[in-house]
Amino acid sequence: MNFKKLFFAAIIGSSLFTSCTDDDANETPLGNYDNGVLILNQGGFGYGNASLSYFSNDLSTFQNTIFSLVNPTITLGDTAQDIGFYTNLAYIVLNGSSKIEIVNRFTLAHVGTISEGLSNPRYIQFARGKAYVTNWGNGGSTTDDFVAVINLATNTVSSTIAVAEGPERIIEENDKLYVAHSGGFGYGNTISVINAATDALQTTIAVGDVPNSIEEEDGYLYVICGGKPFWTQDETLGKLVKIRLSNNTVTSTISFPEGQHPSNLVIENNSLYYTVDSGIYKKTLSANTLPATELFSISEQSEYDVYSFAVKNNKIFVGDAVDYSSNGKVYVYSLDGDLLANKTVGVIPAGFYFN
Amino acid sequence: MAQNDTIVLNEVIVSDTQLKKFSNTKYVSKLNDSIISRSNTSLTSLLNYNSTIYFKENGLGMVSSPSFRGTTAQQTAVIWNGININSQLNGLTDFNTINNGNYNEVTIRAGGGSAIYGSSAIGGSIHLSNALKFEKEFSNALQIRYGSFNTLSVNYALNASTERLSSQFSIVRNNSDNDYKYLNTNQKNQNGQFENTSANLSLGYKINPKNYLKFYSQVFDGLRHFSGTLAAASKSKYEDWNTRSLLEYANFTSKTTSNIRLAFLTESYKYFEDKNEVFFNYGKSETTIAKYDFSYQITDKITLNSLFDYTHTKGFGSDLKTTSRDIFSGILLMKHQLTSDFLYEINLRKEITSNYQSPYLFSFGTNYSLAKYYKIKMNVSKNFRIPTFNDLYWQQGGNPDLNPESALQFDVINEITTKNLVFTLTGFYNKIKDMISWKPNSNGLWQPINTNRVNTYGIETSLGYNKRLFHHHVVKLNLNYGYTISENQDTGKQLIYVPQHKLTSSVAYNYRKLTVFGSHLFNGAVFTSLDNYYRLKEYNVVNLGIEYQILKYCRMGFQVQNLANENYQAVIQRPLPGRNYILNFNFNL
Numbered sequence: 001m002n003f004k005k006l007f008f009a010a011i012i013g014s015s016l017f018t019s020c021t022d023d024d025a026n027e028t029p030l031g032n033y034d035n036g037v038l039i040l041n042q043g044g045f046g047y048g049n050a051s052l053s054y055f056s057n058d059l060s061t062f063q064n065t066i067f068s069l070v071n072p073t074i075t076l077g078d079t080a081q082d083i084g085f086y087t088n089l090a091y092i093v094l095n096g097s098s099k100i101e102i103v104n105r106f107t108l109a110h111v112g113t114i115s116e117g118l119s120n121p122r123y124i125q126f127a128r129g130k131a132y133v134t135n136w137g138n139g140g141s142t143t144d145d146f147v148a149v150i151n152l153a154t155n156t157v158s159s160t161i162a163v164a165e166g167p168e169r170i171i172e173e174n175d176k177l178y179v180a181h182s183g184g185f186g187y188g189n190t191i192s193v194i195n196a197a198t199d200a201l202q203t204t205i206a207v208g209d210v211p212n213s214i215e216e217e218d219g220y221l222y223v224i225c226g227g228k229p230f231w232t233q234d235e236t237l238g239k240l241v242k243i244r245l246s247n248n249t250v251t252s253t254i255s256f257p258e259g260q261h262p263s264n265l266v267i268e269n270n271s272l273y274y275t276v277d278s279g280i281y282k283k284t285l286s287a288n289t290l291p292a293t294e295l296f297s298i299s300e301q302s303e304y305d306v307y308s309f310a311v312k313n314n315k316i317f318v319g320d321a322v323d324y325s326s327n328g329k330v331y332v333y334s335l336d337g338d339l340l341a342n343k344t345v346g347v348i349p350a351g352f353y354f355n
Numbered sequence: 356m357a358q359n360d361t362i363v364l365n366e367v368i369v370s371d372t373q374l375k376k377f378s379n380t381k382y383v384s385k386l387n388d389s390i391i392s393r394s395n396t397s398l399t400s401l402l403n404y405n406s407t408i409y410f411k412e413n414g415l416g417m418v419s420s421p422s423f424r425g426t427t428a429q430q431t432a433v434i435w436n437g438i439n440i441n442s443q444l445n446g447l448t449d450f451n452t453i454n455n456g457n458y459n460e461v462t463i464r465a466g467g468g469s470a471i472y473g474s475s476a477i478g479g480s481i482h483l484s485n486a487l488k489f490e491k492e493f494s495n496a497l498q499i500r501y502g503s504f505n506t507l508s509v510n511y512a513l514n515a516s517t518e519r520l521s522s523q524f525s526i527v528r529n530n531s532d533n534d535y536k537y538l539n540t541n542q543k544n545q546n547g548q549f550e551n552t553s554a555n556l557s558l559g560y561k562i563n564p565k566n567y568l569k570f571y572s573q574v575f576d577g578l579r580h581f582s583g584t585l586a587a588a589s590k591s592k593y594e595d596w597n598t599r600s601l602l603e604y605a606n607f608t609s610k611t612t613s614n615i616r617l618a619f620l621t622e623s624y625k626y627f628e629d630k631n632e633v634f635f636n637y638g639k640s641e642t643t644i645a646k647y648d649f650s651y652q653i654t655d656k657i658t659l660n661s662l663f664d665y666t667h668t669k670g671f672g673s674d675l676k677t678t679s680r681d682i683f684s685g686i687l688l689m690k691h692q693l694t695s696d697f698l699y700e701i702n703l704r705k706e707i708t709s710n711y712q713s714p715y716l717f718s719f720g721t722n723y724s725l726a727k728y729y730k731i732k733m734n735v736s737k738n739f740r741i742p743t744f745n746d747l748y749w750q751q752g753g754n755p756d757l758n759p760e761s762a763l764q765f766d767v768i769n770e771i772t773t774k775n776l777v778f779t780l781t782g783f784y785n786k787i788k789d790m791i792s793w794k795p796n797s798n799g800l801w802q803p804i805n806t807n808r809v810n811t812y813g814i815e816t817s818l819g820y821n822k823r824l825f826h827h828h829v830v831k832l833n834l835n836y837g838y839t840i841s842e843n844q845d846t847g848k849q850l851i852y853v854p855q856h857k858l859t860s861s862v863a864y865n866y867r868k869l870t871v872f873g874s875h876l877f878n879g880a881v882f883t884s885l886d887n888y889y890r891l892k893e894y895n896v897v898n899l900g901i902e903y904q905i906l907k908y909c910r911m912g913f914q915v916q917n918l919a920n921e922n923y924q925a926v927i928q929r930p931l932p933g934r935n936y937i938l939n940f941n942f943n944l
Contacts, residue, residue, distance in 0.1 A: 048586030049889065077586040078928075096587045140634040231751040231800050246694040261799075305799070324795070325851070326886030347884065 030088070031106025033066060037310075037317065038090070038105075038353040039330055041346025042080050045096055050080035051346035052092075052108070057313055059332060059341050067092075070108040076101060083353045084124035084131065086152070090353070091131060093121050100124070100133070102155065105355060117148055117157030125170040125177055127196035130158070132177050134167035136184045147179060147192075149199050159199055163192045173216045175246060177200070180211040187228050189223070193248060205248050208239030213265035213274075217285065219245050224265035224274055227256070238262045240274075240290070253304065254290055264309035273316075275306040280316065280337070296337030302329065310352035315340065319349030368559065368567060369486045370603055371437035372612070372648070373463060373471045376658065377688050378721025380700050380734045382465040382781050383766045384817065389863065390833075391455050392498065392941065393872060393900060393912075396508045396529055398453035398461070402481065404859050404874045404898075406463050407815050407837030409881075410450065411852045414582040415547045416533055419451040423478025424465065424783055425841030425853045426812035427790070429740050430477035430760070432468065436484055436571050436601055437617050441475050443668050444675070446743035452575055452595050453483065454527040456510035457555035460484040465815065466783060468700035469738035469763040470718045471686065473664075477738045477762045477787065478608040478811075485571055487521040487559035488514070495944040502914075502937035506531035521559035528552050535932040537585065538922035544930070546589045546630075547582030551575065569603040580630060584928035592630040597622045614648035638672030640744060656693070662686040670744035673940070678748045682708040696724040702736070711742060711758055732768040737761065740936040744805045746791055754803050762787040777819040784812040810849060813839040829865040834858075848887045852926075854879035855891075868904035873897065883927045894923035910941040 029035050036056035038282035043050035052067045063069075067076045078096030085091075098121060100114040120136035130149055137144030142165040151158040167182030172175055175196045181188030191205040191214070208225030215222045220242055227238040238256035243249065256262055256276075264275040272285050279294035298306060298318055307328070308319030316337070320329040328349040332341040369375070374383070388407055394401040399419040403410045411428065412419040420428030429446035432439050433453070441448050447542040455461060461483060468476035493515050500508040510789035512525040530550035534543050553575040560568045575597040583589035601618040643666070650660040664684040671677040684706045692698040718736035725731060742757040766783040789805035796802050818834040836858045841850040849855070856879035863872035880893045900914035914938070920934040 046584060046587070046928065047883070047889075048584055050586075075586050078584065094586075098588065138629045138632060138634070140628050140636070141632065240918065248612075323885050325884045327884070327888050347889075 009052055009347055026156050029106070031053070031104065031108070034355050036061065036355055038066075038083060038355060039153075039311070039319070039345055039349050040080050040092070040351040040353065041328065042321075042348035043078065043096075044325060044347055045079050047347070048075060048078045048096075049347055050076045050078060050092075050094060050096075052076070053330070053345045053349075055330070055332070055341070056342065062341075062343055064345060065349065066108055067103070068249075070148040071103070071110045074101075074110055075317045080350065081121065082123040082351060084126060085353065085355075086126045086131065086312050091124050093124050095121060097155055099129075100150075112155050113128045114150060114155045114157070117160070119144070119146075121148070123170045125172045126152075127175055127177055128173045129200075130196065132170060132172075132196075134163075134170050135160075136166060139185045142184075142186065145184065147194060148175070151328065161194060161199060161201055163194075164188060164190055164203060164204070168194065168212065169214050170190055170215055171216055171221075172196070173221075176245070178214060178221055179218070180207075180214045182210050182212045187232065189225070191223065191243070203248055205243055205250065207241045207243075207250070209236045211241075214265045215265050215267040216245070217267045220251070221245055222265060222267060222272065226261045226263050229261060230259070235259075238276075240265075240272075252288070254288070256290065264306060266309060266311045268311040271311075273309070273311050275309050277305045278302070280306065280309070280318070296333070298331060300338065301342060307348070308350050308352065310354075312352070312354050317352045319345070319352070321350075324348060336348075367486050367488050368569075368605070369436070369460070370569065370571065370601065370614075370616070371434060371482055371484050372614070372650070373437070373660070373688070374434075374482050374484075376650070377471060377660065377690060377700055377702065378464055379690065379698060379722045380718075380732045381468070382466070382732075382766075382779060382815070382817075383716070384465075385462045386649075386750060388459075390861070391461060391900075393914075394455060394793055395449045396454050396500070396510065396527060397457060398455055398481070398483075399450040401461065402450065402463070405833065405835065406859065407835050407839075407857050407880065408463070408479075409852070409854050410925060412451070412925045412929075412931070414544060414547055414926070415535070415932055416451055416531060416547070417582055417929075418449050419690040420447050421450060421478075421481075421501075422841075422850075422853050424785060424837075425787070425813065425839040425850065426478035426762075426787070427850070429475055429743070429791075430762075430787075432472050432475035432480040434472055434480050434482045435599060437616070438599070438601060438620070438644060439473050439475070440599060440620060442622055442743070443642060443670055444622065444624075444638045444672070444744050445621055446475065446740065446746070448481075449595075452551070452577055452597065454510075454529070454551070454553045454575075456512065456527040456551055457485075457525050457573060458483040458521070459486055465770045465781065466766050467718060467736035467738035467762065467785075470704040470736060473684065473704075473706075473737060474741040474759075477740055477760075477764070477785070483796040485523055485557040487523070487556065487557060488516050489518055489521050489559065489561050490674050491515060491518065492516045493504060495942075497942040497944075498939065500937055502916075503935035504532050504535050504932070506533070506937075511646060516559075519561045519584050521557075521561075523557040524555070526552070526554045534584070535935065537930040538920065538933045540585070540930075541932050542585065544932075546580045549577070549579040550565065551577035551595075551882045553577075565607050567603075567605040567607075569601075569605070571599070571601040571603075573597075573599045582929070585930065586777075586928055589630070590629050590928055594625040594627075595623075595655075610652045612648075612650040615644070616644070616648065618642075618644040618646070620644070626932065628922075636673045638670070638708040638745075640668055640670045640677055642666060642668040656691060658690045660688040660690075662688075668744075670748065673743060674750050676748040676750055676753065678744065680708060680710050680744075682706050682713075698722050710747065710755075713741075713759060714739060714761055727773055728773055730770040730772070731785060732770065733766070734768075734900060735763075735765045740791075742791060752793070752800055752802045757791060757803060758789055758805050760787060760789050760791055760805070761849065773822055775822045777817075778786050779815075779817045782813075783815070784810070786810050806873040808843075808844040809841060810844060811839065811841040811850075811853075813837060827867050831863045831865075832861070834860045843885075846885070848885060849882055851883055851885060854881045854893070870902040871900070872902070873899045873906070876923070878923075889927070891927055894921055895919065896921055896923065908943050909913075910943075912939045912941070913937070914939070 039053040077094035210226040295337040307321040433448040533547035577595040706713040722735035790807040861874040902912035
């Protein structure tokens with residue numbers, strides 16, 4: 001139970017709180033898009049066609065382009081990267097447009113826009129009533145990367161924290177922010193720890209190459225490092241790194257077999273999931289070895305690899321970017337890999353956000 | 356529609372001799388001077404309003420690439436005085452880096468021409484020529500155009516020639532704030548300013564009636580800020596610096612023509628992601644060409660032409676593995692006037708290079724005059740587009756194992772010519788395979804592969820009408836219409852950014868010192884995604900102008916462009932300007 005959820009529960013009330021943990025269908029929805037998942041469709045770079053889709057928890061209601069449906073006069077923007085939920089609001093980060101659109105997370109009614117002070121924004125997280133947004137700055141510069149701190153009362157960038165190149169995923173735990181440096185256009189290998197009380201960089205933790213996804217569970221940070229791909233001519237192994245947050249030390253590292261470059265780490269119900277190419281893998285959180293075989297593969301549904309991934313409510317969600325130009329696909333599976341739903345969404349489904 | 360065999364015609368000589376001698380079985384359209392002088396200065400604008408070629412223009416003045424007969428941007432060749440000048444780096448010509456004012460002839464040659472012109476002449480080729488005159492002449496021309504968005508264009512041209520010596524010099528300067536309003540929004544075209552300067556010098560020396568020495572050179576220096584879109588602001592800028600030089604020696608005898616050409620071409624670009632920062636990406640190429648061209652008129656009826664070409668190119672850049680490539684080509688052309696009504700042409704080409712497998716290319720065509728006014732031309736050809744330096748050597752992702760794209764093509768051209776009218780109706784079919792496209796591979800790396808098979812087919816029609824109605828009243832009318840299907844054979848989908856319909860028309864009415872003219876462009880809807888789910892709607896643009904000879908040596912004109920204030924986009928998210936105005940003065944001294 002993190003701070004975000006508690007804060008949120010206090011404001012919204014307990015009825016919604018239960019919606020995070022079970023599938024009780026009798027609760028009163030807080031908007032058309034409650035009790036389901038928001039699917040963020042990135043859109044093509046330069047195409048300005050980022051969009052949102054909605055899929056209800058019971059998979060009975062599915063809808064595309066819900067942002068423009070609710071806000072017909074507003075263009076969501078170019079290259080959507082992430083959504084962060086805070087209180088009853090959703091903050092949609094648009095990388096290409098260098099802005100954040102704020103909407104009601106349940107109704108999608110537009111609330112505001114943050115358009116100043118961001119440069120190649122990537123991911124968003126919240127702590128102590130502030131938002132933290134990772135920014136690459138100019139792709140050609142390795143020294144202008146930063147985390148923007150946003151005052152949520154005024155929706156303006158109040159300060160910036162300079163960090164190493166390519167800050168990507170960010171999570172929050174106990175008023176600390178953990179930023180994975182996958183490296184932007186280069187290849188990073190660190191986690192930055194930011195203290196939300198001081199908004200200063202507290203320490204840096206070395207991990208494997210290209211930390212592309214992070215999760216926190218029971219006082220530990222789990223990091224999937226993809227490793228450098230072969231075309232760098234300096235291929236390195238993928239790694240699963242476990243870090244004890246009480247002292248920021250690495251307690252274990254498991255290397256992946258040569259040529260396997262994992263991504264999409266998810267921890268759910270004491271299981272750890274990740275994907276490699278078109279395969280979905282699952283291991284018990286505490287196991288010291290990696291599974292020898294995949295749980296299942298999406299190859300029956302697609303000739304492409306897993307693009308985005310989530311596990312929630314005993315279902316596995318996979319986003320398929322297909323050819324990066326056409327509308328993408330979302331596949332929903334049971335935990336055993338039985339296909340439950342197959343939907344066409346917007347261009348490049350990049351993430352799942354559960355209401 | 357060049358039918359004349361003679362290349363030393365009224366003492367005018369050109370370098371692109373094959374365009375005149377070996378294009379009898381093709382659709383060829385030469386754009387006349389008045390059309391060129393009334394056009395905006397870029398080649399994009401000229402061809403957009405006067406041909407069926409579609410342009411994917413990333414906002415006014417920004418990168419602009421063609422689609423000719425439903426093919427890709429790399430499948431149209433641009434030929435400068437006989438030399439293919441498509442970029443060695445990305446395989447295409449950005450038509451907004453070519454200023455019309457530097458050439459005295461612009462010609463469209465539709466359909467396959469790879470056997471003569473090499474890579475990229477699949478959809479067709481655009482020929483930019485500087486014809487040199489060997490007669491007494493001294494003339495100066497200055498054109499000044501000023502219009503909306505603080506757009507200034509100055510074009511100065513000098514022609515000085517005698518019977519022995521011929522020279523042409525021209526310089527074109529364009530600059531624009533280019534901050535037009537996006538219609539129906541409160542946004543402007545942000546970061547769209549551009550400026551460019553280009554100069555051309557052509558020299559010819561007649562050593563004696565049988566021997567000529569010629570030199571052509573050209574530079575283009577451009578700076579563009581790349582404009583933002585409706586959804587994303589931009590802070591980038593882009594610099595182009597291109598040079599072209601060609602030295603030619605020509606020898607004529609009664610039966611033979613020999614040409615030796617040496618050319619040196621350079622291109623370079625710098626892309627600044629942030630115009631306020633010092634870092635940039637760049638790419639450069641340097642190409643040296645040596646060509647020997649020998650033409651022999653065996654009999655009155657049969658002409659043979661052989662060419663040997665050696666091209667050495669070096670490519671380098673911030674994202675490119677420094678590499679060079681050598682290509683040897685042998686070309687054999689034959690034309691046979693079998694009867695007074697019937698001729699055929701055969702073209703053969705084979706290239707040898709170490710970098711990829713190169714196919715045999717050919718073209719076979721006939722030209723048959725069925726009646727005094729009616730002519731039918733048929734042509735079958737195999738053409739190709741070679742992989743570019745970016746395709747082969749981009750870091751990371753370039754694929755050194757690529758093969759050329761190849762295209763088998765057939766077209767039939769009906770041509771009706773009367774005193775006042777030229778009408779053509781063309782059907783074409785083009786089967787393209789091994790199309791090179793960049794796709795993510797199983798490791799997530801974007802790489803070019805030879806993948807798609809595409810069939811393009813359609814109909815093109817053109818009408819030119821020119822009539823002196825009665826005393827001093829002259830009317831000119833031009834129409835072009837193209838219907839194009841360009842279908843990916845694996846998916847059954849239309850290629851993106853290929854309109855099914857395109858129509859252009861222009862009309863000019865002249866009475867003594869006054870000319871009134873108008874032009875119209877209809878561009879059908881285009882798909883913008885591979886699944887043909889997303890599309891840009893069709894648009895109509897109408898321009899209207901008036902010109903008056905205010906002094907013997909000065910014409911003054913005024914144009915309204917996009918008269919109906921159409922809100923349109925040629926590329927998604929990038930609106931083009933609404934109604935805008937241009938004032939021009941042309942001085943001829």
